[in-house]
Amino acid sequence: MDTIRYYDIRLVNGHTISIQTENGAVENAGSSYSKKALIRVLGKTGWGYACVSPFDMDDEKAKRAAVERAAKLASFPTVKADVADVPYGTPHSWNASAREQKERPLEEKTEELLTLERAAQLPGIAATTARYAEQYLDVYFEDANGYEARSSVCRTLYTVTAVAANNGDMQMNYEQDAVVGPLRTTDFIGKAESCAKTALDLLSAKAVPGGKMPAILDPAIGGVFAHEAVGHASEGDQVRDGVSVLGPRCGEQVGSKLVTIIDDPSMHGYGYEPFDAEGIAAGPCELIKQGVVNKFMHSRETLAAVGLESGEAGHARAEPGMQPLVRMSNTYIKEGDASYEEILETCRNGILLIGSRGGQVDPGRGVFQFNAKYGYKIENGETTQMLRDVSLSGDILSVLHNISLCGKERRMSSGMCGKGQNVPVSDGAPHVYLTEATVGGAGNA
Amino acid sequence: MPDTVKTENIDLDALLSKGSRLADEVEIYTASFNDLTLEQRGTDISSLFEHAETMVYFRVVKDKKIGISATSDVTKLKEALSAAVSSAKLSDTVIGWNGFPEKQEIPAGENPIDKDLEISAETAAGYLSRMNAGAAKYPEARPVSGAVTISKGRSVLVNTNGICLEREFSDITLGMDAICEDSTGYSYDSSPFSARLNPEKIGEEATYFASSSRNGVNIESKKYDVVFSEDAADALILELFSEAVNGRNILTGKSVYAGKLVGAVASPEISITDVPMKKEGDAWRRFDTEGTPAHDLSIIRNGVLQSYLYDAKTAAQAGAASTGHAHRTGNGSTVISPHCLTISAPEEDVLEKPCLYVKEVIGAHTANPLTGEFSVESANAYLAEGEEFVQPVKKAMLAGNVFDILKGNLTISKETKSLSGALVPKMRIPNLQVI
Incomplete structure (x- = not known):
């Protein structure tokens, strides 16, 4: 037997x-x-x-x-x-x-x-x-x-x-x-x-010349940033296996104090699960709290492996008939207190990225990339020329420190996350201002 | 009626007969799989997964309207057939519809199945062991995880026009992730045939790329000659090319190649052909999932666009013949994709002259499928010269346009890697913007 x-x-x-x-x-x-x-x-x-x-x-x-x-x-x-x-x-x-x-x-x-x-x-x-x-x-x-x-x-x-x-x-x-x-x-x-x-x-938008510049992320692409850059690196299996740049940094200040990032399977978003693939009903989990690595998302197995104080179970999700994996659900950057006008004025000259065409991360290296549907040039605190095919890449630990303003209003967007299996998720953010970001585009190609 | 065929205790004749009373034409496509996945964490086995499933796809035609449904629950076959009939009532008439393919001569050839392949934990453990042996060549790097999936399957296609076709297939997929300090490496390969795989090489590549990518330097933002690995070239260039020649995208106005048949779309030195039974490829398809024979198809010849890819429906709408490129999706509808693209372009030792070599791209799926524009991040990138990696590069964002690349002075390596839907060489792209 x-x-x-x-x-x-x-x-x-x-x-x-x-x-x-x-x-x-x-x-x-x-x-x-x-x-x-x-x-x-x-x-x-x-x-x-x-x-x-x-x-x-x-x-x-x-x-x-x-x-x-x-x-x-x-x-x-x-x-x-x-x-x-x-x-x-x-x-x-x-x-x-x-x-x-x-x-x-x-x-x-x-x-x-x-x-x-x-x-x-x-x-x-x-x-x-x-x-x-x-x-x-x-x-x-x-x-x-x-x-x-x-x-x-x-x-x-x-x-x-x-x-x-x-x-x-x-x-x-x-x-x-x-x-x-x-x-x-x-x-x-x-x-x-x-x-x-x-x-x-x-049709009349310009390709963006790539380079380092200040950037404002709209709520849709800010949400992708929360998902790709922080969420995946906060998954308990990545932490257990030593392939997350956030894994060794629990309790460490890795970003601006303005940054709080939460995953919440109980939220009425597209990633909602009444209970996870192990029968556990979870609530909001603060992954990053005021810039400090706070908790990781876990299955019962990764919680046992990494340590009971390292986070919360209830984040195991699976496609029908597939094995549970540690996954995000509804992930977002918490609202700040800046108005949209204040963010534009602070940026002065840079780029506004709008909407998401998806992204990807290598949590072990801490490098991420995502692509906006379009963007606008920001000149003297105002949006001017429309820009097409704008992407943004960076390393997680630098970019989290570069967040200097978060807007007052958060919006969520829905999609699928494909970490081996596809599961429904949502992510969101307020408008987020990055003092420096690596922006890619074919404008100087 | 076709020859009697039963699959996994499903009486296809009875279903065809029942469907014939409800619709003008009926087609049933079944795909049955048995697979096993063995995973390791570090170099020790962490789990064993066994899976068996039969998918049944229905399509019916009533008054030239196509209805679709699918089920993996074989207790719901009647509901699924009924749903397909209801679905046909909602669909629009397919202009030019000539019916599902009829019985016709199928090209000779073998199925892509390794008859000697055994689906067992012991077989899978043997592959893992060999990958680990290869990984040990760079002991400074640590294998993080590895997986082996072994599967065998059988598809059966029947329709009321007399088609009755069967295809057997197998697949072995191997993959390994490794890490060395803050640097990662990944390698994978798959094939229907065990003898074509080199597990030691997969393990060795994973730890090599993790190890050799350490201490990367920042490089100047400017134009470089960039060499894409086979994986990067496939994910970025061939993926967007395949979408651009997809007959559905042509018909619906979502391709830059629409209306450009017999026009110059690429460098005169580039030719791209789909070769379904290419010996070195893994497709080995004699017919598509509608029963249309699959033949060699010249898509670009000396830079001139020769053909689009069609299934039966899009061919009818375009007033053309199906090119035999129908595959299946989860809801029973067909999707169009190539079987085994082969690329002809000037060959050279692509790593001989100075270049930036890119093993993987991060975010290939975010490229604009309509315009071909992309800006993606690299992984495992190196400055290379004289066939050697001279210096790992910490971060390099690549920006360009896939369709412009095909018009430029693209060169390729002689050696190729068999990936899903293509035999892919390394590609050298002159003057690509790096940020």
Whole structure:
């Protein structure tokens, strides 16, 4: 008989409906179904995982067989792992089931999406695309302690894309929103129009000459900074493995006292989880507190490995049928007290980066890169020339010290994070002023 | 009706028959996988993961409208078929639709499967052990993690036009991360065939790049001749090129190459061809996921754009023939991508003359797919000369335009690396802006 020190079973029953329209026609509208269970056993030393699909939680015989199978797999590892004993907490419940959304006819949602797409079809716009998706995930969790948890979460999203063309030049812009709960695409008509206007404006935007300069990050790209530069380096597995520049610096001042960065799975954002992939319900976790490395995000395993005082469990997340990894949820830079005008005036001459096209980090080196949708030159405290294809890179420890102002109003943006598996996240920030940043662009290429 | 085919206890004939009563055409594509992943932390095994799954993709056509659905829950096959029929009612008519492909002669060739490959923890542990042996060559660097995934699978395609095709495949993916002080290194490789992999080299590269990137210097912001590794060239240049020749992007006006067929889009010295059965590649595709035969396709010849990539739907919309480039996504729709791009350009010893060598780029996915403009950060970058890395570089941001690079004096290495969708050489790009 193989040793079983702990086991858990996480079954996810999923149904996703998606609609895509292109240039006013319905490109596709489809459904996909999944039902996958991950059976996880902590054996004498390490973990065994078995993904089974489909799986019936009420079939006790099948459950026993799956646990025994995972236990056999767990007999192979040689690295000793433990799980920290932590309270399960109380699962947070937002209006996430969205039954009304599910019951609305697909025809109605398709018409609404076409209406949204039409709003982006301004003169000068050569192509448009719109996408809508709603995903229902029912999670059933139980573990070796007899603990059981259930959740039912609906996530919905829209994306609208506009391509502007003029005399052979083309520029593209997109807007998206993704929420936990219901969403009506017709509520975003204004966003679709502004998406198209920005694409048209980008036709006359200039490429930015790269170099070091003062920079203002808008809430969207400030959020990506919080996620990429600080969030990934605060993940317990990176800290445990010695590949985070923040790992050895717990309690150390690594940034300006204005900087407080929080991850909160209980927040009503796109990264909301009632409980994590280990059944733990977590609340806000202050990763950076007034510039000091404060806490790391953990799974039960990394908490046990790094130390119970090093942070909080409840941050293990997983795609259906996949092993839990330490992940972010809703991550943001806390608001400061500066007005937008004050930030512009303080910057005087530099660059304003707006929106995010994504980013990436190497937490071991502490180097990150992210790309803005567009930007503006700042001259004498005012925004002037529009700029396209602006990116920013830097090393985490320098840039955190360069934050000298944080705005009063924070906004969150939604997206997916792809650390081996894709999970929904949100991130946000107020406007953030960096006294110096490395800005990249093809302006002097 | 096609020959009788059953897959994973799914009666495809019965499903086709049921679907035929609801729609004009029905297509079912199944993909079944068994895989095993062994992970290590440091150089010791930390977990073993076993996974088995069957995905079933439905497409139906009613009045030239295509409906789609997919399920990994085989207890929901009837619901999924019904959802595809409902989906067709919502879709717009596909102008020019000629039906799903019919039974036709498929090019000869073998499937990309290593028949001798065994999916077992012992086999996977053998790969890890060999990677660790390679990593030990640079003991100052420490392997952080490593993983081996071994998988075998089988896909079956049937449709009501008589197509009945089966394809078997295998894959071994190896990867290792290493760190040395504040410097990181990473290497990976994958292949259907065990004999093509060199686990020792993967381990050695991971610790070499971690070790050799220490003490990097800051370099002047100016234009350099930059050499992209195979991985960097694939992530940045071939990724955007593939999007630009994608028939869907052409039709929807989201490509700089739209309307430029038979026009000059690259240097006259550059030719790019998709070779699905390229022996050195890993695709070995005789037909795509719709059953269209896959043939060699010249995309750029001597700088002139020759062809776009199409699946059956986009080909119909463009009034062209499918080029056999349909792949599948999670919801059952098709996506278009190349099988095995091969690049012909002037060859040289790309590291002989002074250059900035870039092993990895950070943020390749943030490049502008429409205009080709990029500004990305480098990782494991070196000033190089005479085939040697002279000096590691601490930080270098690279800015340029992929489509302009293809028009310039690009040179490539003779040796290539087989990556997903391409045989990729190192690429030397003159006068690239470094910030």
